[in-house]
Amino acid sequence: MARKVDGRPAATPDVLKRPYDPSGVEQRWYRVWEEAGFMSPAPNDGQEPFVISMPPPNLTGALHYGHAVIVTYEDIMIRWRRMQGRPTLWLPGTDHAAIGTNTVLMNQLAQQGRTRDDLGRDGFEQLFWDWIGKSGGTIRTQIRRLGASCDWTRERFTMDEGLSRAVNEAFVRLHEKGLIYKGSYLVNWDPQDQTAVSALEVEHETVVGSLWYVRYPLADGGHIVVATTRPETILGDTAIAVHPEDERYSNLLNGQAVVPVVDRRIPFITDPAVDREFGSGAVKVTPGHDPNDYQMGMRHDLDMINILNEDGTLNENAGRFAGLDRFDARNEMVKWLQDRDLIENIVDHEHSVGHAERSGSIIEPMLSEQWFVKTKPLAAAAANAVRDGRIRFYPERFADEFLRWMDNIHDWCISRQIWVGHRLPVWYCRSCGETIVSAEAPASCGECGGDLEQDPDVLDTWFSSGLWPFSTLGWPDDTDDMRRFYPTTVMQTGYDIIFFWVARMVMLGIELTGEVPFRHVYLSGLMRREDGSKVSKSDPRPGDDPEEVLERFGADALRYMIATAGTPGSDMKLVWQKLEASRNFMNKLWNAARFTVEAQAARSLEPAPPTDVDRWILGRLDRTVAETTARLESFNFGEAGRGIQDFIWNDFCDWFIESSKIRLHGDEPAAAARAAATLADVLSTSLRLLHPYMPFLTEEIWSHLLGAVSGLESDHIIVAPWPQDKGRGSHPAVEEISALAEAVRAIRNARREANVEPGKWIEAVIRPGPRADILEAESDFVKRLARVDPLRLAGSDEAPPKNAVAIVAGGMEIYLPLEGMVDLEAERDRLLGQTRELEAEVVRAGESLSNEKFLSRAPADVVQKRRDRREQAAGELAAIRERLDSL
């Protein structure tokens, strides 16, 4: 027989060693599941499938907590639905992340002192594919490590052959319908990555800069003052605008101003967009480098001058400043103006500056020829799908956010001047200049037969991710998977990409497939650091890497912490103590399992009928089953998880296991067999409830149970049936035993107050009132758990013992005759204190019960409840007063 460290014999089999150690266990079970094919959908039996497209992690490096959050919630849903018997498909994959990956690769090259031009496009693409292989492998391993029960046989990558075909097809179809167009517009230009980005990829940051008041000479002499935050853009000015009703400047309208440095003569225009109160009331107009001015330029047909090169230096239009970097140019310009006394004033000014999400560099609005998606018609259809309930959001407030964005949408710039991503399916004829948009590469120009050249640009990464729910199922082909699994059921992702991704999927899904891509959108919060700061790629800190947590606590602990960390849609913090609490819970369950397995030795006999204690725990179990199922239905994963723990720890371990020891160690084999059977029953059901949260631990325990218990529903818990509520929660024993537990608690409390040694057995006398039967049947429950013996039931006409501590609890009067230990004074004080509390209670209840309006307006059950409460309090009060009198 195995020995414990302290020398006591251990009756538990060696396989259930304590404490629970997740390392090894987790990887082992994952392999078993994968090899058995449990994670692929069951064959088509006509049942409605439950489908989730896993948000594809970016291949920009390793896993982060965002992925852990996604895996946790989605795996909970998938495992739960699988256990319910639904055919489930959870389709995993990865995303090439275009600019994100581009940044990673460019940084790697920079560290070697190289640029992408050293490699050339082919060489750079080779580098990309090498990286994809490496990063993809890491990510796949980590997703497995988290326990994601997804279908790896259907894994996809946004740039694999099928998905690339889908991208081309989507582009061509949208282009044919006029929903994709090319044009020269003011775009957000990232001078560092040297590419256009979409408005969503620009992050605005409020900074305190300067507002320069600049004197522009007038052609007819004199000057006009204009305020600007970007003096270098003076070089691109093509007008000066004032408000039409601004009389201060009405006399200047026919004249011209002279742009400093370049000496260009520019007209005055009037436009109601000008704010008379701001600055001098006159504004310089730079249509080539400011969105506002661009609009104004369009309205007034102004010249549009581009003063920047793609790398952010100034071009030949900048005169003497050509070749300078944009920031140097600003300083030089100010100096130049100051030298000529053309700066009237400089004031601090708070304004917002756009930065590129990836590179962090300041965005320059710049004229550029790009490809765009015409979003208005797509957005209208998407908004309708949400308004009419075809798509539902959880929490609901995100639907409003979604709609607001859709209603104010701008066209989407989808071309990027980088080398990572899907090349535009666009070719130009070298001879005649013809543009050809085609899903397949054409051999030659259809017009003149000339040679073709493919457009060098690639697509925004979100264009391909926008197709994800259907491109992964085989679209544009009419595949079995597409027919069976589309539309998908739930889309769950972080709320931070609702516009980037969710919105695009809805727009493109409806347009290209005619159906919404998913029915439910569950948006989860972000995982923050313990101090509340955001985990960021640009500023990594120790603790940001989930790998550490997996090492120390295992995937189950991390998952449970994430699932129970908060409420839907709200951010959560990575709190170390919560991970410890998860681990402790796992250990608690593990030990309960050891106990249960050990107890099965008693199951050789035909079990006795269930006792009220059995009925109580089975009733509590059924209530937990019902609650958990309802909470999962409504996406309340945190509440569900906490409820399961509450049941396992507080009901099962603290009360049922403790009380089962009476029967297990007693001398009635049939009773012991019943206790063992109930233990196994409750444990196996609890494990199934918990499995979606802690797949590894529950599978491990299940495997040990298999050897000890018969009648388990399945060889593997992952495919075991989800528990059913058998309605035992309404059995009277549920309340009866709860009352006994309340009595036990009260006795323990009284013992403590009377300074009775915890281990000491003391006598108790109970006047059971209406609980005589249950107390008779389960007196051992009270005896053992309250450590009282002998326990004597007194008739209602019998006088209570004199020198005793008196307690009223669970509808019973309990007396603990503690000879020589009862301090009469202290006892009287204690009882007086209780009297006061009860009196207050009676008064409170009495006030509302004597209130006519309460009686007439409050619902009947509320009134009844209050009556009951008053009655109970009054009863207890009477008993205590009687006791006081006798002292």
Place this chain on the structure above:
RNA sequence: GGGCAAGUAGCUCAGCCGGUUAGAGCGCCACGUUGACAUCGUGGAGGUCACAGGUUCGAUUCCUGUCUUGCCCACCA
């Protein structure tokens, strides 16, 4: 500038489609080697549910306003 969320025990957070003595984990205090578990057990202390009004028989929960914090959206030079 507009919008959203949050403000509940020392800390991290639940709860509240109005009605219980407002809960959990951690922390704290006291006690405990009772054969599942010290990653534990038992008992306890600790909250004017941000503030001010209003609706109601009754408000932590609903409404209005204020303050604080966080986030999103927005072309004010």
